[in-house]
Amino acid sequence: MKLLSTGNPKTLKGMAQGYMTYILHLAPADLSGREVCPKRTAGCTVACLNMAGRGGMFKRGETTNVIQQARIRKTNFFFEERDGFMEWLIADIKLAIKQSAKLGLIPAIRLNGTSDLAFEKYGFVDNGVFYQNIFARFPEVQFYDYTKVLGRKVKAISNYHLTFSAADGNDLDVTKAIEQGYNIATVFGIKKTMPMPETFMGLPVFNGDESDLRFLDPKGVVVGLYAKGKAKKDTTGFVKFPSIMLKVA
Numbered sequence: 678m679k680l681l682s683t684g685n686p687k688t689l690k691g692m693a694q695g696y697m698t699y700i701l702h703l704a705p706a707d708l709s710g711r712e713v714c715p716k717r718t719a720g721c722t723v724a725c726l727n728m729a730g731r732g733g734m735f736k737r738g739e740t741t742n743v744i745q746q747a748r749i750r751k752t753n754f755f756f757e758e759r760d761g762f763m764e765w766l767i768a769d770i771k772l773a774i775k776q777s778a779k780l781g782l783i784p785a786i787r788l789n790g791t792s793d794l795a796f797e798k799y800g801f802v803d804n805g806v807f808y809q810n811i812f813a814r815f816p817e818v819q820f821y822d823y824t825k826v827l828g829r830k831v832k833a834i835s836n837y838h839l840t841f842s843a844a845d846g847n848d849l850d851v852t853k854a855i856e857q858g859y860n861i862a863t864v865f866g867i868k869k870t871m872p873m874p875e876t877f878m879g880l881p882v883f884n885g886d887e888s889d890l891r892f893l894d895p896k897g898v899v900v901g902l903y904a905k906g907k908a909k910k911d912t913t914g915f916v917k918f919p920s921i922m923l924k925v926a
């Protein structure tokens with residue numbers, strides 16, 4: 678079982694910018710029986726990218742598929758055999774470094790593709806050496822994630838970039854995240870043919886759908902994302918609608 682995968686259409690766009698993104702997809706929310714998204718909301722749980730692409734394709738009459746089953750297996754592996762999981766993750770990252778070098782690309786690793794775990798907290802021993810977390814094991818590799826968890830202790834980790842995600846009902850956390858210097862990922866309910874709003878919450882909007890390379894984004898922006906899949910039908914407040922925002926402003 679490989680832990681990291683490539684092939685997400687948006688991360689493929691990053692190749693044009695010289696990066697290959699490798700993503701760990703666990704089973705989000707509590708689909709595995711264990712919660713991996715401590716600050717998930719009703720809206721994001723429904724709109725979760727877990728069901729995007731082949732992950733959401735089921736044979737008639739079935740409620741799961743090989744992708745969902747693999748994500749559950751990986752999540753169980755993480756919780757039940759942490760040492761083994763970290764060993765596999767290290768091996769996968771080493772492979773990612775080699776593979777991307779062959780392609781002339783720089784590897785970038787996203788561990789919370791469909792989860793929101795504080796990977797900075799998970800220390801381990803590799804070859805007799807204790808590492809505080811996976812970021813310390815690969816200081817030369819760029820890691821990045823989106824999170825809804827405020828107060829993660831990552832400021833001192835120079836190779837881990839976090840973007841804070843706005844959702845339904847986390848406005849207060851968003852305000853605090855802005856104060857703490859995070860960029861804010863926001864899903865807008867507009868068609869891909871429409872331009873992003875110029876500003877949101879008083880901040881310039883940067884089109885985050887051009888690539889997934891969040892660590893290259895300018896600072897102090899709202900990272901605008903077009904609503905996809907189930908998010909297009911969101912009524913919870915997870916998706917923000919510029920026309921409504923204009924009326925309120």
Ligand code: SF4
Binds near residue numbers: 705793
């Ligand atoms: S927090 Fe992220 S990964 Fe978890 S359910 Fe919400 S959108 Fe999905």
